[in-house]
Amino acid sequence: MKTHLSTLTLCLTLSGCGTLKDTSPALELTYIHDCHPLGGSGLQVAVEQANHALAQSRCRDQFEPYWSSLLDEGERQPDVSNKAKLAAFLSNQRETGVVSRDQARELYSRYFDIRFFSLPDIHNTCSYGERGDAISAELAEELRQKRRGLLKIADEKSAYEETLDLYGNVKQILLATRTACEAG
Amino acid sequence: MKRLSIIVLLGTFAIDAATAQPPPTLQLLPLSVNENIASTNRAAKAIEGNLKKIIGRLDSQFATFRTVQCDSLTRDEGCQQLTDAMASTYDELLGELEKTLPELRQPLLELRDELQTRIRYELGLKRTPRELQKLLLTEGVSSQALIQRRQSNRRSLTDGVRTLASLLPRLATGATGTLSASEFYLDAVEAVRAIELVEGKIPYARAQLSLAKAWGGVDDAVIEGVRGFTDLYFGGENDELRPDRPLELAEREIPDPAISELTNW
Numbered sequence: 001m002k003t004h005l006s007t008l009t010l011c012l013t014l015s016g017c018g019t020l021k022d023t024s025p026a027l028e029l030t031y032i033h034d035c036h037p038l039g040g041s042g043l044q045v046a047v048e049q050a051n052h053a054l055a056q057s058r059c060r061d062q063f064e065p066y067w068s069s070l071l072d073e074g075e076r077q078p079d080v081s082n083k084a085k086l087a088a089f090l091s092n093q094r095e096t097g098v099v100s101r102d103q104a105r106e107l108y109s110r111y112f113d114i115r116f117f118s119l120p121d122i123h124n125t126c127s128y129g130e131r132g133d134a135i136s137a138e139l140a141e142e143l144r145q146k147r148r149g150l151l152k153i154a155d156e157k158s159a160y161e162e163t164l165d166l167y168g169n170v171k172q173i174l175l176a177t178r179t180a181c182e183a184g
Numbered sequence: 185m186k187r188l189s190i191i192v193l194l195g196t197f198a199i200d201a202a203t204a205q206p207p208p209t210l211q212l213l214p215l216s217v218n219e220n221i222a223s224t225n226r227a228a229k230a231i232e233g234n235l236k237k238i239i240g241r242l243d244s245q246f247a248t249f250r251t252v253q254c255d256s257l258t259r260d261e262g263c264q265q266l267t268d269a270m271a272s273t274y275d276e277l278l279g280e281l282e283k284t285l286p287e288l289r290q291p292l293l294e295l296r297d298e299l300q301t302r303i304r305y306e307l308g309l310k311r312t313p314r315e316l317q318k319l320l321l322t323e324g325v326s327s328q329a330l331i332q333r334r335q336s337n338r339r340s341l342t343d344g345v346r347t348l349a350s351l352l353p354r355l356a357t358g359a360t361g362t363l364s365a366s367e368f369y370l371d372a373v374e375a376v377r378a379i380e381l382v383e384g385k386i387p388y389a390r391a392q393l394s395l396a397k398a399w400g401g402v403d404d405a406v407i408e409g410v411r412g413f414t415d416l417y418f419g420g421e422n423d424e425l426r427p428d429r430p431l432e433l434a435e436r437e438i439p440d441p442a443i444s445e446l447t448n449w
Contacts, residue, residue: 087442108446115321117449119314126308135313166320169363173307173316176366179373180303 035059038069043082046073047089054098063098067107074153083112083154110142111149114163116170118142125174126181132174143167212302212365231284235413238277242410245270249403267402271393274406278386278393281413289379296372303369307362319362382413 035053038046050066053059059066070089074082090104099107109117118138120128128135143163150160245266254263307316389409396405 084440084443087440087446090446091442105446105449108443109449112443113447115447116314116317119312119317121312121314123312124309125311125313125316126304128313166317169320170313170317172370173320173362173366174313176303176369177307177316180300180369181308183300184304184308 035062038066038073042077043070043073043085046070047085050089051092054093055096060098063093071111071148071153075148078153078155080154080156083149083156086112086153110145112146112154114146114150114159114166116142116163116167119170125177128178129181132178135174136171139167139171212299212306212361231280231288234280234284235277238273238280239410242270242273242277242406245273246403246407255403270406271397271402274393274409275390277410277413278389281382282386285379285383289376289383292372292376292379296369296376299365299369299372303365307366316362323362385412 035056035058038049047070050070054063054066070086074086087108090099090108093099094101094104106117109115116139118135118141120135146163147160150156150163249263249266249270252262252266254260254266307319311319389405392405392409393402396402
């Protein structure tokens with residue numbers, strides 16, 4: 001059911017989808033546009049397929065659906081090696097110019113780095129004021145992504161616990177700082 | 185107020201830690217703050233001792249009241265004497281709070297303001313949110329220690345003392361300045377609010393007691409009032425913030441070059 005739903009969601013976001021010839025969970029195929037289908041053969045194969053597909057001009061704008069499908073594929077067989085496979089995919093896409101270096105870093109970090117990429121790094125902390133709520137919401141969203149990446153895809157419970165601790169500590173520092181900024 | 189007790193206890197340990205350990209990366213808890221905490225500690229201990237004595241007497245009076253099956257509507261002489269005694273002890277409790285809370289509030293206000301200034305300048309004005317994260321990671325705070333400490337804030341004073349006795353030496357072994365300071369600061373903010381809350385409740389509690397003396401129901405007024413104050417001061421139920429986790433974290437693997445490149449920010 002989950003597979004069907006994600007496939008449907010994926011199709012709705014695209015200009016066109018391949019016909020869903022077989023939606024049985026056993027096959028778990030995800031058709032992206034009229035580009036190469038992913039899934040069913042493990043993450044390494046899916047990464048190669050995605051690299052191949054994105055190298056073709058007609059599929060070049062389909063990076064996000066492919067990334068999403070690769071995460072789904074990683075989730076089917078959780079393993080620490082999935083991190084390296086997905087990192088290699090992102091590096092490849094950066095080298096071929098499909099994504100920028102910053103985009104690749106952000107995508108990888110949001111899912112697999114224990115640190116929080118979404119924390120702003122431009123202005124001082126006081127200057128965010130009431131936008132602190134938005135920072136908290138973004139942090140929570142990134143924690144969900146890390147839960148998926150570290151726990152469900154990479155099967156790294158200890159790393160996820162580490163990021164969970166960091167999340168709590170960052171939130172506390174931000175709360176104390178915001179309280180002090182607003183009082184001052 | 186319950187957190188206040190924890191703060192002042194932490195203060196005692198923090199002073200020892202400050203003299204025994206090298207200074208943390210970012211010094212947000214200077215000696216003046218420690219002196220302030222020590223002063224708050226002395227005031228809180230004195231208050232706590234007096235309050236416990238009075239509350240102990242109230243407990244005993246109330247137990248007798250129940251044992252002899254008095255209630256608020258009973259008008260016999262024995263029950264009336266017990267009711268008067270409870271009202272008088274409760275009045276004494278309110279008087280004690282009225283007298284001593286200002287002594288406690290002043291050093292706490294100074295502590296709060298001192299930390300507020302430092303946190304605002306060092307963390308709020310000098311650093312971005314991501315730099316705060318980096319600072320935390322640089323200081324390498326023991327996450328387990330902090331989890332225990334957060335939980336201890338939700339416990340009674342007795343539980344808190346037990347946890348802190350084993351926790352603080354470990355906290356003191358690392359450069360825990362930033363996170364400790366933020367916890368102290370938030371505790372101080374909350375403690376000042378709690379004191380103001382208690383002070384605000386005292387006139388209402390007195391009014392309730394006067395009404396109860398005139399119309400009956402002293403026992404209910406006393407029970408309700410004492411419960412409110414003791415929950416605030418000595419702590420309520422232990423509210424677990426998160427499940428326990430193993431103390432030791434698994435060692436991080438050495439990342440491959442693609443990962444290193446992607447995490448270089």
